[in-house]
Each structure stands twice: as structure tokens, then as C-alpha cells.
Amino acid sequence: MKWDMQTALWERVATGVALLFLLLFSYHTLDASQAWKDFFETSMLPFMEEPQIDESTLSSLTSQFEGAIQEAIPMKLSWIEFHGVLQDVQQKKVIPDLNYGSLYKTSDGQISFGSPRLEVEEDAHTLSEVSQQLESLSIPFLYVQAPYKLAPDQNQLPYQIKEYGNDNADRLLTALQEEQVPIYDMREGYFHAGMSQSELFFNTDHHWTIPGALMATRLLAQEINQYLDSDIDSTLFTEESFQFEVFEDFFLGSLGKRVGVSYSGLDDFTVVTPKFDTEFTVSIFNYGAWSTKEGSFSDAILVSDFLDPNLPVETNRYAAYNGDHEIIRIQNHEVKGKKILMIKDSYGLPIYSFLACGVEEVTALDLRLYRQSVIDFAKEYQPDIVLYLFNADAVGRGSFK
Amino acid sequence: MLFSSLVFLTLFLPLTMLIYYFLKPWRQAQNIFIFLVSLFFYAWGEPVFVLILVFSIFLNWGFGLLLVNSTGKRTQRRIVLILSLVLNLGIMYYFKYHMFTLSIFKTWFPHLVIPFIRLPIGISFFTFQALSYVLDIYLGKVQANRNPFQVGLYIALFPQLIAGPILRYETIAEQINFRKENVADFSHGLVRFIIGLGKKVLLANQFALISEESVRRVSYGAVTPSGAWVGIVAYAFQILFDFAGYSDMAIGLGKMMGFHFPENFDHPYISVSVSEFWRRWHISLGTWFREYVYFPLGGSRVSNKGRVTFNLFVVWALTGIWHGANWTFIVWGIFYFLLIAIEKAIDYEKLLTSKGFSGWLMRRLGHFYTMTAVLIGWVLFRAANLRDAWGYLGVMFQQSLFQGLQPDARMILGENKVFFIAAFLACFPWIEWFSSYVPKTPHWLIFIFNLAKGIVLSIGVLFILIISMTYLIKGSYNPFIYFNF
Incomplete structure (x- = not known):
């Protein structure tokens, strides 16, 4: 009997603490006004305006509500940090993740995800149609396969886990070749350019580093020259022409945020700017209005707000290279010749920023935001070339529509 | 709704318990509240199929009354029982087994069209509970309940609604009206x-990742x-x-x-x-x-x-x-x-x-x-x-x-x-095992054992809660196998 009494007493202590914890947690979750305001505006209001009582609408509403709770969690980053500590203590290399399924610590110590095998026929068809329509307008087209974090010829994931990002891209390129769509596969040149994995990609983010992107711009410029028989000065995009300022332990990328600093560590962030004189006009179109900025590379292209050391390390430093906008147009007043239209994903940010140093004008469209016809835009804009630049993980996801 | 979800832990559970204990002086109000909350709990994951659950409740409540009204009439009672078995199992058959049956027949009739029928979560669990209600009345183990909310409470009670334990009506009938809440419980x-x-x-969630990866790897021949x-x-x-x-x-x-x-x-x-x-x-x-x-x-x-x-x-x-x-x-x-x-x-x-x-x-x-x-x-x-x-x-x-x-x-x-x-x-x-080895004397030793056990259990439970919350907030893989049954 005494045994039971002791247990019951301690059970009550534990219950009291657990209840207090759950109630406080609940209170602070409900108190997160921004998350609930967002939920109300983006989910509830549209539902209330046009109520649809069917399974998919109601299921989507409950999922969005659960998403709002995820956002409303008090001290979310601290919880994730604690989770990271637990993984680190266990020396784990595979971290379950809500969005990606799993995140991995690669053989290079970086955080990455693996892609599933995806069907690429629809993407190939979309790109082939774009290419044909541009050809009918006498505008050259080039699909540029940018790399993503995992190299095609080596398995960096733990336990020989199979991933298909590069395989998806290979199948897309094969399909495009069969359709005689001009392609440029940047991956081999990028991974074999003599830079280490951590120089090519952030440890905690899925993007390439800024020095990596500069090197990629050089490869791209050479390819454009070859393809168009043009004379963009590709020697411009070398280390000698640019200055590198390293901010140590400055950046926690999107993947690092999901596993915590203690597990992923922090990235250094290298700001790369031209040594030569530059003069740009940068026009940005968002939410139906244009805004314009003029000045040097650092003043007009670079968004130095993102590089403020006083901001938390979770700040998206990569966005310093001016993105993501529906339309961005960069006019270079120092160079004459070549007008490039780039259709891109987030890998394109530093590429159009650097490429603009070597041509007269670059305009970039982000298809996640720009919902009108690319062909109509190109017809009016009359570029010397239309580039589609997407990283390998974007393949098979309907990114080109 | 999953118990192991943030919406359950941060909102549903605390609010339900607060209101439930607020209604403590009124048992019937508590029961109706729990019944409605249980329907909401089910509708959160199955906004349409909740109607099937409600239908099942009223159907079996009706069968219970029919059995009461036919007391002493053996043939009539048998007909009611058979009808209830046919309808309950028929609903379960349609949602769970009809596609499978058609796929077997398709071997002989290749042109047979197999419609896609989605399985309502937990249908096997609540159908078996509903059947237990009718069967226990038929077997004379319990009286029929004339209150449909109470029959609904038994069939839809949210803690065990979608994955059991499968309660037999005779084990819970008494508790619907005469349960006693206390601090110890x-x-x-x-x-x-x-x-x-x-x-x-x-x-479970961690092992799910391992086992699924193993099955995938076997499928492409990459496992020893x-x-x-x-x-x-x-x-x-x-x-x-x-x-x-x-x-x-x-x-x-x-x-x-x-x-x-x-x-x-x-x-x-x-x-x-x-x-x-x-x-x-x-x-x-x-x-x-x-x-x-x-x-x-x-x-x-x-x-x-x-x-x-x-x-x-x-x-x-x-x-x-x-x-x-x-x-x-x-x-x-x-x-x-x-x-x-x-x-x-x-x-x-x-x-x-x-x-x-x-x-x-x-x-x-x-x-x-x-x-x-x-x-x-x-x-x-x-x-x-x-x-x-x-x-x-x-x-x-x-x-x-x-x-x-x-x-x-x-x-x-x-x-x-x-x-x-x-x-x-x-x-x-x-x-x-450990308890069976605890000596009966001296008392001070028992005291120390009890104290140590209590402290370890309390700290352990709080540790489990915090670590579980950490994994849930991180948003890890959270499947649940038995929802499919």
C-alpha cells in the first residue's frame, strides 16, 4: 500500500508540472497573434467568403490550421535547437523532417535532402514548346541545368541512401536532346572546377555559395559565347576581378534552421563584389508596381540590409543578391551589347547579378511569382537569348510552367 | 486527429479537459459534451465520413430499442440481430472489402470496373464496438440504452474511437452514468x-523510417x-x-x-x-x-x-x-x-x-x-x-x-x-519484475525504494513529454499504422 501511495504522490507531482507545461504552452500558442492573423486572412476569410462544404476544402482548412499551430509555437527555434542537440549527442546522420521526409548529414558534413524519383515528361514537353515558340520568333533558347547540392557522380548521403535529383535531371536532359532543345549541363564543369564541396555549397543551406555562383557565371558566359558566337568577356568573372569579404559564422541557411545550429553549425558568408567600376539601373516589379534603384554593384544590386551583422543568423543572407522578385531588370551602363532574359529559380539570384556585369541588360522572371506568358514577354522584350536556369532538384516538379 | 499532434496536445486536450471538468456537476452535460467533442475529433480527419459514424450510432441505437421491444419474441429478436449484422458488416464490407472482392472477380471478368472507395478511418473499430452493443443486448448481458447520446458516447468516445481498445458495451455501460473522476485517476x-x-x-516514428527504408531498399535489391x-x-x-x-x-x-x-x-x-x-x-x-x-x-x-x-x-x-x-x-x-x-x-x-x-x-x-x-x-x-x-x-x-x-x-x-x-x-x-524483488523489511529500505521509484518515474515522465514535444515541433514523420484498420 505504501508503495502505491509513494508512486501516486510522485505521479501527482509529475502531473502538476506536466499540466502546467501544457497549459502554458497552449496559452502561448494561442497568443501568437501573427500566425493566427495569417491563418485567418489566407484561409478562413476566403472560406467564409465562398463557403464550400466538401472534403478537400475542409481537409485543406484543417491542414492549414495545423500549419498555423506549427508557426505559432512559442520559442520554436529553441525547440529545434534542442532537437539538434539531441541528434548531435546521438551522432545521427539522418534527421526526420516534415517537409523533406529526411534531412541528411552528408559525407562532407553538410546538411542536405535527397530527391525522390520524379516523372520528367511534362517538364520536357513544356520546355520543348517554349523552345519551339521562341524559335518561331527567332529568339535563341538555352536550357541551363544548374547543379544542386549533391554531385551526380558520388553518393554523399549516409548509408548509400539512393536519391534521384541528378537522375531526374539526366532524364530531362536526355528527353530535351531527343526533342532537339538546346541544353547546357553545368553540373560537370561546376563540380570539377577545383573548389571543395563547402566552397561550392553552403553547409546549412541548399543554395550554392556566392563564390561558387561567380564561377558558375563564368561557365555560363563561356557557354553563351559558344552558343551565340558572341563575345561576353568571361574573364571578367574571375577571382582577380572581384573582391571577397568573408563574414565568419554569419549565416544559418534554410536547412540549418530545420535541424538547429548545434547540429549543423553556422556558415561563413562571402560577399563578392566587382573590383572594377560599375554603374547600374535596377528596376524591380512586384505586386503590380515598378521600383528603381541606381548606382554601383554594391549600391544598386546588393541589398545590404540582409548583411546587417545585428540581424539574427537565420536572416536569409543569400537574398542580398536581390531576390526573389516577379521581374528584375538590371541595366549596365558600362557595357554595350547583349540583352538576356533569364527564367530562373532561386539559384539565379547571384547569377543574374554577376552576369549583368558583362552584358548590357539582364531581365529575370521568377515563375513562382510571374504568372503570365513568358513567350509574350520575350516577344515584346526581344532578348538576344532566353535562358532557363534551374537547379537539378527543381526538375519533375512542374517548375517551368 | 492524431493524439501525437500539436493540435491535439496544445488545443484539443487542454480545452476539452477544462470544459469537461467545468461541467463536472452535470453528468448528462458532460456526456453530451464528450459525445460532440468526439464527433469533432473524428470530423477533423474525416469531415465527410463522420456522417457514417453518426449513421452507425443511430442505426445501432435503433436496433437496441427494437431488441427491447421484441423481448420474449425469439424469431423477431433473431431477425433484428441478423439485420444489424448485415447492415453493420455491410457498411464495413463496402468501404473495406468491396474493391478487394471486385479485384478477385476481375480475374474472370476483365472488363469489370473497380471504383475507388476510400476507407473511413477506424471503421473496423467503431463497427465492432457498435456490434458489441447490439450483441450484448441480444445476449441479455446489458439493457438497451434509450438515450441516443449515450449510445453515441460509447461508440464514438474519442480516446478509443479510431484505434481501440475495442470496448465491449458490457464493460462500459455502467461507467457512462456512474463513473467517478478523481485526482489519482x-x-x-x-x-x-x-x-x-x-x-x-x-x-514508433523513428522505427517507421528504418523499416520503410528497408522495404524500399529490398525493392531495388540493395539490402543484405x-x-x-x-x-x-x-x-x-x-x-x-x-x-x-x-x-x-x-x-x-x-x-x-x-x-x-x-x-x-x-x-x-x-x-x-x-x-x-x-x-x-x-x-x-x-x-x-x-x-x-x-x-x-x-x-x-x-x-x-x-x-x-x-x-x-x-x-x-x-x-x-x-x-x-x-x-x-x-x-x-x-x-x-x-x-x-x-x-x-x-x-x-x-x-x-x-x-x-x-x-x-x-x-x-x-x-x-x-x-x-x-x-x-x-x-x-x-x-x-x-x-x-x-x-x-x-x-x-x-x-x-x-x-x-x-x-x-x-x-x-x-x-x-x-x-x-x-x-x-x-x-x-x-x-x-523489480517490484517482485523488493524486500518486505526493513521499512526504511522500502521507503527509499518507493522514494527513488517515485522520483525516477516523475522525472522520466516529464523528460518523455519534453523530448516528445521536441520531436513533434521539429515535425518528424508521424504515420499511424492502425488507422488503416
């Missing part, structure tokens, strides 16, 4: 809930025999902690509201015979089949041994098919029928009771045999079809199995060592 219930949450989030064994052991842990964890949470939640549900799991992996395994695994389902199928068929109290075997066959074939519309489940059920029939035929369990070294050795060998059989059973249970199951078994029993732990198995074990150790330890009833 509430605190024991919350502790039990947290332990179940830990089993689900910290063990030892890797396949580690994969199926991971699945064995996943399904145990998934289901037993859910049962713990259900029992705990019930207790927080004053309900006392029967146990559903009793450390099944310590079993030394397959018969014992099934006395410890999904106890409420076994009890249901025993009470409503095996005993009415005559059970083992029939003179003809062939008839006993037939009764066993019926129960195990039904147990198999209850789990899903797939040949894998039917073969899985028959696999257990064969093992249990053989154990009965050779009086195997009697052999295990011998004393001394031979008895000890028999029990160790019995444990090894039982676990091997259970793991083979899980291969059948886990596979998408019999060919996949056969393929997986083929890898498990390749000759190179005897070359020791191969690299993939070593890596999985190394990566997940903490979880494997924790799961292994959690399979044994340490507290019961």
Missing part, C-alpha cells in the same frame, strides 16, 4: 498518456540478409510502440475522464509461445472474437477435435481479414491459425511449464521460436502483396545471413543505437 491517466506519447513519437532482419525487427518495434503507445494514450485519456478501459497490450514480445503472444497482443480484439465468434461456435468445449480446429480457423481467418482487404492479411491470419493449431495439438504450452534446467531451456527456445514466427508474420503483414512478402523473406533467408552483421545492418544499428536499446528495454515489464 486523472494523474495516473496523464502519466499513462505521456508514456504512450513517448512510445509513439520517440520510438542481416539488413533485412534489422529492417523487420524495426517494423516489429514500430508496430508494437505505434499501437501499444496509442492504446496507452487512449487508456490514459479515458482515465483522465473517469473511464476505465481494459488493457490492450501486455508486453507481447516476452511471449514463449504464439498462443501466449496472442493473449498479450491486441487483447481487446482477441477478446471480441472470443466472446462473439469463438464461444458461440462452441470454442474448445466441443467433443470433436476437428470442430475445435475449424472454430480456430474461422477466428484466425477473420482476424486476418479484419486487418485489411489483402491476401497478405488472410495468409497472415492462416499462418497464425496453423501455429496455434499445432501448439494445441502437441500441448506445447504444457511443455513450457516443466521445472529445472530443461524447462528454462524450453522457454528460451520457445521465445526464440515465437519471435521468429512473429517476425515472419510481420513480413506478411507489412508487405504490399504476397510477391513482395516472398521477396523480402527470400532476402532474409539468403545463405549470406550467416556471415554476421553486414554493413547496412551495422549502419542502421549504429545510427539508431539509442532507439534500438530503448525499444528493447521497453519490451520488458521491468517495474513488475
Whole structure:
């Protein structure tokens, strides 16, 4: 009997603490006004305006509500940090993740995800149609396969886990070749350019580093020259022409945020700017209005707000290279010749920023935001070339529509 | 809605408990509140199929009244019973087995069109509970309840609505109106809930990742025999902690509201015979089949041994098919029928009771045999079809199995060592074993034992809660196997 009494007493202590914890947690979750305001505006209001009582609408509403709770969690980053500590203590290399399924610590110590095998026929068809329509307008087209974090010829994931990002891209390129769509596969040149994995990609983010992107711009410029028989000065995009300022332990990328600093560590962030004189006009179109900025590379292209050391390390430093906008147009007043239209994903940010140093004008469209016809835009804009630049993980996801 | 979700833990549970205890002076209001909350709980995941649940409630409430009105009229009572069986099982058949049946007929009629029919979550659980209500009234074990909300409360009670334990009406009828909430039950219930949450989030979810990866790797031939064994052991842990964890949470939640549900799991992996395994695994389902199928068929109290075997066959074939519309489940059920029939035929369990070294050795060998059989059973249970199951078994029993732990198995074990150790330890009833060794005197020693146990348990439970919340907030993989049944 005494045994039971002791247990019951301690059970009550534990219950009291657990209840207090759950109630406080609940209170602070409900108190997160921004998350609930967002939920109300983006989910509830549209539902209330046009109520649809069917399974998919109601299921989507409950999922969005659960998403709002995820956002409303008090001290979310601290919880994730604690989770990271637990993984680190266990020396784990595979971290379950809500969005990606799993995140991995690669053989290079970086955080990455693996892609599933995806069907690429629809993407190939979309790109082939774009290419044909541009050809009918006498505008050259080039699909540029940018790399993503995992190299095609080596398995960096733990336990020989199979991933298909590069395989998806290979199948897309094969399909495009069969359709005689001009392609440029940047991956081999990028991974074999003599830079280490951590120089090519952030440890905690899925993007390439800024020095990596500069090197990629050089490869791209050479390819454009070859393809168009043009004379963009590709020697411009070398280390000698640019200055590198390293901010140590400055950046926690999107993947690092999901596993915590203690597990992923922090990235250094290298700001790369031209040594030569530059003069740009940068026009940005968002939410139906244009805004314009003029000045040097650092003043007009670079968004130095993102590089403020006083901001938390979770700040998206990569966005310093001016993105993501529906339309961005960069006019270079120092160079004459070549007008490039780039259709891109987030890998394109530093590429159009650097490429603009070597041509007269670059305009970039982000298809996640720009919902009108690319062909109509190109017809009016009359570029010397239309580039589609997407990283390998974007393949098979309907990114080109 | 999942118990192991943030919406349940941060909003549903605290708000439900607050309002439930606010209504404590009014039992009927409490019951109606819990009934409505249970419908909301179900509708959160099944906004349309909640209508089927409501229909089932009113249908069986009606059958209960019809049985009362036909007291003394045997034929009329039988007709009501048969009608209730046909309608309840008919609904379950349509949603769960119709596609499967058509797919069998398609072999002979290739032009047959098979419609896609989505399975309502937990239909097998609430249908069996609803049937139990009608059957218990028919068998004269309980009175029919004239209040549809109370019948609804029994069928839809949210803690056990979608994954059991399957309550028989006679075990809970009294509690609907006369349960007593108290602090001891509430605190024991919350502790039990947290332990179940830990089993689900910290063990089952982690093993789900390992077992799914193993199945994927087998499908493209990238797994060794030892890797396949580690994969199926991971699945064995996943399904145990998934289901037993859910049962713990259900029992705990019930207790927080004053309900006392029967146990559903009793450390099944310590079993030394397959018969014992099934006395410890999904106890409420076994009890249901025993009470409503095996005993009415005559059970083992029939003179003809062939008839006993037939009764066993019926129960195990039904147990198999209850789990899903797939040949894998039917073969899985028959696999257990064969093992249990053989154990009965050779009086195997009697052999295990011998004393001394031979008895000890028999029990160790019995444990090894039982676990091997259970793991083979899980291969059948886990596979998408019999060919996949056969393929997986083929890898498990390749000759190179005897070359020791191969690299993939070593890596999985190394990566997940903490979880494997924790799961292994959690399979044994340490507290019961430990309690039996506590000396009766002196009192100060008992006091110290009690104090230490209390402190370790309290800290352990809070630790489990915090770590589970950490994993949930991180947003880890959170499937639940038994929702499919």
C-alpha cells in the first residue's frame, strides 16, 4: 500500500508540472497573434467568403490550421535547437523532417535532402514548346541545368541512401536532346572546377555559395559565347576581378534552421563584389508596381540590409543578391551589347547579378511569382537569348510552367 | 486527429479537459459534451465520413430499442440481430472489402470496373464496438440504452474511437452514468498518456523510417540478409510502440475522464509461445472474437477435435481479414491459425511449464521460436502483396545471413543505437519484475525504494513529454499504422 501511495504522490507531482507545461504552452500558442492573423486572412476569410462544404476544402482548412499551430509555437527555434542537440549527442546522420521526409548529414558534413524519383515528361514537353515558340520568333533558347547540392557522380548521403535529383535531371536532359532543345549541363564543369564541396555549397543551406555562383557565371558566359558566337568577356568573372569579404559564422541557411545550429553549425558568408567600376539601373516589379534603384554593384544590386551583422543568423543572407522578385531588370551602363532574359529559380539570384556585369541588360522572371506568358514577354522584350536556369532538384516538379 | 499532434496536445486536450471538468456537476452535460467533442475529433480527419459514424450510432441505437421491444419474441429478436449484422458488416464490407472482392472477380471478368472507395478511418473499430452493443443486448448481458447520446458516447468516445481498445458495451455501460473522476485517476491517466506519447513519437516514428527504408531498399535489391532482419525487427518495434503507445494514450485519456478501459497490450514480445503472444497482443480484439465468434461456435468445449480446429480457423481467418482487404492479411491470419493449431495439438504450452534446467531451456527456445514466427508474420503483414512478402523473406533467408552483421545492418544499428536499446528495454515489464524483488523489511529500505521509484518515474515522465514535444515541433514523420484498420 505504501508503495502505491509513494508512486501516486510522485505521479501527482509529475502531473502538476506536466499540466502546467501544457497549459502554458497552449496559452502561448494561442497568443501568437501573427500566425493566427495569417491563418485567418489566407484561409478562413476566403472560406467564409465562398463557403464550400466538401472534403478537400475542409481537409485543406484543417491542414492549414495545423500549419498555423506549427508557426505559432512559442520559442520554436529553441525547440529545434534542442532537437539538434539531441541528434548531435546521438551522432545521427539522418534527421526526420516534415517537409523533406529526411534531412541528411552528408559525407562532407553538410546538411542536405535527397530527391525522390520524379516523372520528367511534362517538364520536357513544356520546355520543348517554349523552345519551339521562341524559335518561331527567332529568339535563341538555352536550357541551363544548374547543379544542386549533391554531385551526380558520388553518393554523399549516409548509408548509400539512393536519391534521384541528378537522375531526374539526366532524364530531362536526355528527353530535351531527343526533342532537339538546346541544353547546357553545368553540373560537370561546376563540380570539377577545383573548389571543395563547402566552397561550392553552403553547409546549412541548399543554395550554392556566392563564390561558387561567380564561377558558375563564368561557365555560363563561356557557354553563351559558344552558343551565340558572341563575345561576353568571361574573364571578367574571375577571382582577380572581384573582391571577397568573408563574414565568419554569419549565416544559418534554410536547412540549418530545420535541424538547429548545434547540429549543423553556422556558415561563413562571402560577399563578392566587382573590383572594377560599375554603374547600374535596377528596376524591380512586384505586386503590380515598378521600383528603381541606381548606382554601383554594391549600391544598386546588393541589398545590404540582409548583411546587417545585428540581424539574427537565420536572416536569409543569400537574398542580398536581390531576390526573389516577379521581374528584375538590371541595366549596365558600362557595357554595350547583349540583352538576356533569364527564367530562373532561386539559384539565379547571384547569377543574374554577376552576369549583368558583362552584358548590357539582364531581365529575370521568377515563375513562382510571374504568372503570365513568358513567350509574350520575350516577344515584346526581344532578348538576344532566353535562358532557363534551374537547379537539378527543381526538375519533375512542374517548375517551368 | 492524431493524439501525437500539436493540435491535439496544445488545443484539443487542454480545452476539452477544462470544459469537461467545468461541467463536472452535470453528468448528462458532460456526456453530451464528450459525445460532440468526439464527433469533432473524428470530423477533423474525416469531415465527410463522420456522417457514417453518426449513421452507425443511430442505426445501432435503433436496433437496441427494437431488441427491447421484441423481448420474449425469439424469431423477431433473431431477425433484428441478423439485420444489424448485415447492415453493420455491410457498411464495413463496402468501404473495406468491396474493391478487394471486385479485384478477385476481375480475374474472370476483365472488363469489370473497380471504383475507388476510400476507407473511413477506424471503421473496423467503431463497427465492432457498435456490434458489441447490439450483441450484448441480444445476449441479455446489458439493457438497451434509450438515450441516443449515450449510445453515441460509447461508440464514438474519442480516446478509443479510431484505434481501440475495442470496448465491449458490457464493460462500459455502467461507467457512462456512474463513473467517478478523481485526482489519482486523472494523474495516473496523464502519466499513462505521456508514456504512450513517448512510445509513439520517440520510438514508433523513428522505427517507421528504418523499416520503410528497408522495404524500399529490398525493392531495388540493395539490402543484405542481416539488413533485412534489422529492417523487420524495426517494423516489429514500430508496430508494437505505434499501437501499444496509442492504446496507452487512449487508456490514459479515458482515465483522465473517469473511464476505465481494459488493457490492450501486455508486453507481447516476452511471449514463449504464439498462443501466449496472442493473449498479450491486441487483447481487446482477441477478446471480441472470443466472446462473439469463438464461444458461440462452441470454442474448445466441443467433443470433436476437428470442430475445435475449424472454430480456430474461422477466428484466425477473420482476424486476418479484419486487418485489411489483402491476401497478405488472410495468409497472415492462416499462418497464425496453423501455429496455434499445432501448439494445441502437441500441448506445447504444457511443455513450457516443466521445472529445472530443461524447462528454462524450453522457454528460451520457445521465445526464440515465437519471435521468429512473429517476425515472419510481420513480413506478411507489412508487405504490399504476397510477391513482395516472398521477396523480402527470400532476402532474409539468403545463405549470406550467416556471415554476421553486414554493413547496412551495422549502419542502421549504429545510427539508431539509442532507439534500438530503448525499444528493447521497453519490451520488458521491468517495474513488475523489480517490484517482485523488493524486500518486505526493513521499512526504511522500502521507503527509499518507493522514494527513488517515485522520483525516477516523475522525472522520466516529464523528460518523455519534453523530448516528445521536441520531436513533434521539429515535425518528424508521424504515420499511424492502425488507422488503416
